[in-house]
Amino acid sequence: MCYPNPPAFYKAVADHIRAARSEIRLTYVRLHPPTQWGSTEPSSYYDTVLQWARDNSAECASLRRIIGVPERKGVPKATYFEWLRQHQEEVKDLYTYEAGVMPWSASCAWYDMGLIDDTVTFLSFSGAGRRQLTGFSVDNPQFLAYFADSFDQAWGALEPLETYVTRHSTPTPNKGH
Numbered sequence: 001m002c003y004p005n006p007p008a009f010y011k012a013v014a015d016h017i018r019a020a021r022s023e024i025r026l027t028y029v030r031l032h033p034p035t036q037w038g039s040t041e042p043s044s045y046y047d048t049v050l051q052w053a054r055d056n057s058a059e060c061a062s063l064r065r066i067i068g069v070p071e072r073k074g075v076p077k078a079t080y081f082e083w084l085r086q087h088q089e090e091v092k093d094l095y096t097y098e099a100g101v102m103p104w105s106a107s108c109a110w111y112d113m114g115l116i117d118d119t120v121t122f123l124s125f126s127g128a129g130r131r132q133l134t135g136f137s138v139d140n141p142q143f144l145a146y147f148a149d150s151f152d153q154a155w156g157a158l159e160p161l162e163t164y165v166t167r168h169s170t171p172t173p174n175k176g177h
Contacts, residue, residue: 002136007041009124009135014041014048016116016137022061024052025115025151029068029104030126033083050090053097063097066154067161068104076103076168088165100158113147121147 003009017024026049028034034046053063069084070077076084084101091097104110109126116122121144124135138144159167 002134003124004134006133009122009133010041010045012137013114013122014045016114016120016122017045017048017052020052020116022056022059023115023117024049024063025113025148026063026065027068027112027114027151028065029102029110029112031070031077031080031107031109033080035083050094050097053091053094057094057096059096061096064151064155065097065099066102066151066158067099068102068110069164071103071105074103081165081168084161085165085169088161092162099161100155101161101164102154102158113151115144115148115151118144118148120144 001012003012034042049063049065053061056063067084070080087099091099111126112124114122114124118141120137120139122135122137124133126133
């Protein structure tokens with residue numbers, strides 16, 4: 001199924017997340033934090049993600065998110081890092097939710113994926129503007145398996161969100177004084 005705009009895409013993903021049984025894998029690799037959207041459907045999607053983690057905390061459920069953080073010379077973009085700090089605070093007690101950070105030094109956004117259980121794959125593609133996004137979904141376990149393998153390989157190399165935020169929150173010593 002194709003989604004021509006962000007509201008249609010985010011609504012479809014949120015609907016599938018609400019129905020998820022046990023495992024959700026998500027990525028967010030964009031140049032601007034999710035707070036850029038400001039419209040109903042993307043905000044509802046982000047709320048749905050965290051609500052699913054809360055609602056499934058007593059189960060053997062897993063929600064993992066790869067966050068691509070825009071960096072220059074090892075320093076995260078300030079507005080993005082502020083969102084990371086707020087996000088880490090928001091999820092610190094959600095046992096079902098885990099986020100790993102992938103430093104992102106490219107000057108462009110990448111595609112994002114949402115893998116719901118073992119059935120449906122969502123792929124989104126950023127446009128030239130901050131609020132441009134299109135995407136599609138494929139309801140096929142074999143298709144999802146390729147992206148799940150890629151996600152899981154990347155996951156093993158990532159720094160946990162809490163560790164990343166702590167490391168970048170620590171002031172660096174003033175050399176030469």
